[in-house]
Amino acid sequence: MTVRVRFAPSPTGYLHIGAARSALFNWLYARKSAGKFLLRIEDTDLQRSTDESTRSIIEGLEWLGLDYDEDLVFQSNNAPKHRAAAHRLVEEGKAYRDFTPKEQRDDKDVKQNISERARAQQVEGVDPRSNPFRELAKEESDRRAAAGEPFVVRLKVPAEGATKFDDIVYGTQERSHSEIEDLVLLRSDGHPLYNLSVVIDDIEMGITHVIRGQDHLTNTHKQILLYEALGAPVPRFAHLPLILAPNKGKLSKRKHGEVVSLTTYRDRGFVPAAFRNFLALLGWAPPDGKEVLSKEELVQLFSLEGIGRANAIFNFHENDPRRWTDDKALWMNAEYIRTMPLEELLPMVKTELRANKLWREEYDDDDRDWLLKTLDLIRQRYFTLKDFSGQGRAYFSDDFDFDETAVNKNLRKEPRMRELMLGLADKLETVEPFNMETAEAALRAYADEAGVKAGLLINGARTMLTGQAVGPSMFEIFDVLGREASVQRLRSGIPFQQETL
């Protein structure tokens, strides 16, 4: 039997990183077992679903490199089938119509209501599962329905016994039927509800393994009851631990903002492979401990058995812009940026430079070698793709900013710096040929001549040429920027004209 798994997000807003990880694990499992990875948009709640959200989900998966098989399924298209199935269950006596008038429920404090109701029922000794309509004669039920009386359709959960299944991650799960209320399948307006829709769609799509968040663990028993009522084989289940905020609370956009949205990582300069790699390590551990893994390696090493059971904390620092997301994610991204093949990095940098009007067409042909050399030089200390257009701006444009602390530290401390820089410019102008070695020799000779330490000139020149106090070896910078730009920038008076803060 070929494995068929699916990722079934509801299109209500951005793609949550937890959902993205579910998608990744499903995808990895499918590819690992040469099965199919399907995508289904769960848009049963039409009020909250948006096309934009659907688009962002598809884009997000594409960005992560998770390709899906077969056609995209929209759950809302199957609503008629869901309704028909519910009615069939009523006909077969496996479900029944409940004519109890609808109770208005405020979406805000449902949890509160639930526990209050449970407490009240316990005090009064009422069985929450009792329902006067459960045993209503079929003729009576049909008659009232035909008369237009509104009703919901509920599944008849057996009074006795228990449901049991073997979760691949959490082990054997058993739940007594006495704890399961007769769940609503169809709303009084005829709208099918979640548990019904997923089960029918999963049957329809031939899903063999349901891999999803742990928040569905207890609901699984209800779904199994549905599979059985519908006479369909029950798939295998693997529930995933949840991803939590640093305070162990729920990770939500409302509370935590953009860090939870997958698109943020794309927009803030993550390399897809790096983020995918990071995500894979949240709740799953490779057997041999090697953590930096390519897509192929992940597929090869992945197994559902390797998934842990404890929820993971996504450890970002809300008030520290430098550590805006998980440290390890940032490290992973830097690791990819400095070690991945340059040809793979190049298109990503191209997009980044283009967006900032720093891309020149010559980079594609005449200056391609120069570009590759420069990228290789500067990528060593970058964390995100944004750095190529930010910190790296001076390598692609003469119009760059001077960092105030760099200017103070490397240029203003030494009163003679302006003339030293001009002198250095004069020296470099005559060096022939102009390269790393000759530039270094010239600079050191000039330092001796002027009676200053080479380091003073080096640090000053770095700031003159790049606007920054940190960066690659100075002589490599000379080499990459070339004689003309180097000399011109050394002669610039701009940093010296700025007001001291």
Added chain:
RNA sequence: GGCGCAUUGGUGUAGUUGGUUAACACGCUGCCCUCUCAAGGCAGAGAUCACGGGUUCGAGUCCCGUAUGCGCUACCA
């Protein structure tokens, strides 16, 4: 309220059927390298394995209880 699940250094995780000094990665500290910052190399701090009992010659690993967190309990998904 009921039911379920979880609990190894700051974070992510390893710890095969109970057996020595609890391992790895990120982060943190220091040193080396050095023209700066990274990277890299070296060294180090940090865990009475949530707590309390029990079984055992021996428990992070098995059992019971407690606490805490999370989830479900909806005509939400």
